[in-house]
Amino acid sequence: MRRARLLSITADRLFDHLMSHPELTPDQIDDLARKWFAEALRDEEDFRLSAQSGKALYVWPRAGEDPVDADLELLSELEADYREAIACNQFSKVARDVECLLGEAGRSAEPGSDVYKRLCLALLRANIELFRISKARRVGDYSLEPIDPLFRRQSASVSSMMPEPGDQRAKSLPLGDVLEAYEVAQVRDGKWQPTTRRNAIGKLRLFVETLDGKPIDTVTRDDIRGWREVLEEGERSNNTIRHHFKVVAALFNWAKQEGKATIDNPTVGLMPPADAPKRDAFSADELRRLFHSPLYTGHWRADRRERPGSVLVKDYKYWFPLISLHTGMRVEEIAKLRVADVRMEDGVWCFDILKSKTKAGERLVPIHPRLIDLGFLEHVKAIKHERLWPELKPNSEGSHSHRFAVWFPGYLRMIGLEREGVVFHSFRHTFVSRLEEAGVDTARIGRIVGHKINGITAGTYGGKLFTPSKRLECFKDLDFGVDLTHLMGR
Structure with a gap:
């Protein structure tokens, strides 16, 4: 235990040295x-x-399969996969770990750079050693040591280092403290009128929350990219995202001018263009890869869902993609659901959307039969709380989906789904596209997904005439291009 603590302490000092x-x-x-x-x-x-x-x-063993043999088979497959990744220079398997390591060290590296590729290669090698040693320990053999020269006699190489003290970046002011000082200064200097203050402060608090209030001088351009992804997942327009950027950029400019920070403004050049963001529907192959990933087939731990394992947590991370694919609902509409919002109407189980992005979004959305077959109603019955997802608390802007929006883009990257335009909103695009392909007219689709519709057609299909049972008929037989039978009964 003492040795483990020593290794941890020296490794932490090493991080300061790297910074x-x-x-x-x-x-x-x-x-x-x-x-x-x-x-x-x-x-x-x-x-x-x-x-x-x-x-x-x-892993879940096959019927009659020895559990140890099942584990050994999986570990061998993983070891082979990572060796193949090295052979093909495929770095997506370790991209998330690389980002985390760089972030903890206060560093950044552009994907494709030599630094990034070297670190990816090193982590692929580390995983191979991990799987090899795990196989030995699974059968009680603790004598196996790393054979890769990079990790051989690791404890000596790490603990013998004499790292220099870290610089002052990690000791710079936390973002929350900078924000407080900035708000006071802007009001004191007469630069913020009440309306300006009200509009800016929520955006700044959201930025601070997204970056966990880290020290201001450790903020990297990759942090800014991650924050931008969170804003995009929240279904904001590019013009709205640009306004967020302007507010945050002003904070960094002020902080450096006032001596609260030493870094240059990290938002420069990362603001999205004024035109609408590119959002595509998922392809059938992308849906198959997502719903056959460890999030749905079994993961190592609740906080490591990209790694295969025997744990299967069916919480909001599990259900949000499934619900949006089968209903076209927006992420915030799903996140705000209460248990009472899942109810029967016209003989059909529905989501009762009471608050939405637009007035047209307030609607009854039928629950697709496949969601019921997957056990969604049983999940609802098991919740002993007013809110369907009680672990999701509203952030400074009142958004319940913020926590999911921070997590989901990273998960897509970890499983290799990194195509431009593929975001959570892509489930909504997929739903609409499949209804169009099935010949459902635009007005009916609009009523189902909550688009604003004008004119006579809207009146014809609006109100009580387009009942939940009629809405369900429009899409109850669609599978949206993906087979989910492997999830049934799990």
Whole structure:
């Protein structure tokens, strides 16, 4: 235990040391990979100790299959997959871990740069060693040591280092403190009128929350890109996102001018164009890959859903994509649902959308039969709370979907779904596209998904005439291009 604490302390000092250098050297990249490997081994051991005796650790065994054999087969497959990834220079499997390591070290690296590729390669090698050692430990053999030279005798290489003290970036003011000082100064100097203050402060608080209030001098351009993705997932227009950028850019400019920060404005050049963002429907292959990913087939832990395992948590992360694909609902509409909003109307189970982005969005949305077959109503009955997703709290802007919007883009990247224009809103595009292909007219689609419709047609299909049962008839037989039979009964 003492050795583990020592390794953790020296590794943390190593991070401070790394932060004092403008560009990662090959040796520093190797040290980051060694730190990741040491932590992964510890996490693996903690998970092994908490697992249920006599059960498979990482996978659901086939009928009659020995649980140990099932685990060994999965670990061997993973080891082979990561070796193939090295052979093909496919780095998406470790992209999320690379981003986390760089972020913790206060660094950034453009995908495709030598630094980024070197770190990806090192983490692919670390995973191969992790899977190889995990196989040995799964059968009780703790004598196996790393054979990859990068990780051999790791403890000596890490603990013997004499890192220099870190620079002052990590000790700079937290974003929340900078925001407080900025608000006071803007009001004191007469630059913010009440309306300006009201409009700006919510956007700034959202930015601070998204970056977890990190020290201002450690904010990177990758942090800004991640924040931009969160804004896009919230279905904001590009013009609205640009306004968020202008408000945050003003904060950074002020902070440097007033000596609250030393970094240059990290938002420069990252503001989206004024035209509408590109949002595409999912392809059938992309849907298959998503719904056959560990989020739906079994993951390692609730906080590591990109890695295969025997855990299957059916919370908001599990249900949001399924609901949006089968109903076309917006992410915030799903996030705000109460248990009472799932009710029977006209002999059909529906979502009662009481508050939406627009007045037209307030509607009854029939629940697709496949959602019921997947166990959604049982999930609703099991919730002992007014809200359907009680773990989702509103952020400073009142958004209940913020936590999911921060997580989902990263998960798509981790499973290799990185095509431009593919975001959560793509489920809504997919739903609409499939209804159009099925010959459902635009007015009826508009009523189902909550689009504003003008003219006589809207009146014909509006109100009580277009009942929930008639709405359900429009899409109840659609499978949206993806087979989900593997999720039934799980």
